[in-house]
Amino acid sequence: MVALALTPPSAERLRAVDDFLAEAWADQALHDDRLRDLAVRVRFDRGVAHLTGEVDDAAQLRLVRDLVGRLAGVFAVWGRVRVAGRDPVVVDLGCGGTKQYPGNLGLDLFPAPEVDAVADLSGSLPLADDSVDVLFAVHILEHLIDFLPLVDECHRVLRPGGVLHVMSPWWGHVNAVADPTHVRLLDVQTFKGICLQRPPGTPRWYPLHAGCDGASIFADLTPLPPDATPPNTPHLSRFFT
Template sequence: MRRRPPGYTRHMPSRPPSADRLALRDRFLTEAARDLLAHDRRLAGLAVEVTFDGGVAHVRGEVADERPLMLLRELIGRLDGVYAVWDWVRVAGREPVVLDLGCGEVKQDPAHIGVDVRPTKAVDVVADVSAGLPFRTGSADRVFAVHVLEHLPDYLPLLAEIRRVLRPGGLLHVLAPWWRHVNAVADPTHVRLIDVQTIKNICRMASFRALHAGCDGATVFADLQPVGDRHGPAWDAEWEAVHLSRFFD
């Protein structure tokens, strides 16, 4: 029997889905999310809208407090084909503060605070994220690190800084090229290879909990929350193992 390499996941896609399939699946997932909001009594009255783009849920609207929002995130994340859950939801009337690290020329959303070492039209704060984040402790609701970690020889200090600036209930969204896809090695500025199993060890070494993690055959996605966050799900050790078995060996 042929041996599988360490970290191999049986169900890892061999290639990304086609654009046509992604568009059709996004339509299906958007309708499934509408059904959740319409028929799950635990979500009754939530003034939010959920749409999908490339398998990533985009949640917008307003909630009175974060508990139903976290439940909605969990339920959406259970749907097959969901790679990540991103939200821009006002909580008790307050707009979220979102940092977009290494944003380059384009932020993930125009309302984000763009951070990059090179000044561009998208950059609001010029800073080298590998040298620390120029933001107050507990000042950010969400942090996006999209195609950032693979450029850093050591990204654990950055993850510690992200933990520091996230307020209670805050989340980190990570995207990185999957190590088996050509995008991971085509860019000579990439110095790290990322797999879904890498996310597992990021959680262990940097004290994050994976709310969601996945790979579409080209990109690794992860939604992470600091361990010990009192706003996070109250899992015991057994249930946490059950939850994480969806993503990690």
């Protein structure tokens, strides 16, 4: 369980951790034959691993994501990677004036230069079923009184193997309550509930990664089909109590 005394790392500490992670990944990529010829670039920014480049198939991308996520100090694994020559469809939910990667499709309630389509995120997303590879919900869920309908919509529009990236203020940090437009408090355990404790018949998720840096929480989730095997206890124990 995340302790209340958890203190966000300083900027200097985060830079040092990023340097360590970069060295650790370079060493692993050098000595792991499965990685040596893959054209995937990994950049670390405040504990978030950013993957770019290209792979031949989805299995290679899953391998890179899994191995990067196992490095101690990684809070999330975000990416925009071409698979078999196809650019991924990446959508920023509530992007405002900033997208996570240039070229993403930006959705927001209010028009702005980076917004490609105006949409109310508390309702239905203007996206087709199984049409998106990556969804970013960065500082969005805490603004919604009921964010589960949006989570369900994300499940609907993601392709099999797609990923939903969430980042929100941790409930134990002042940032969670300093903004008067925040109406929900979140914890890593919130995503345990989303993945494991929702009623039968609701969309199911598999947690690829989840973490907290003392100020923000992160969760990388991939949709599960109704008949899929649920995540096992050893995997869940990496993230949840």
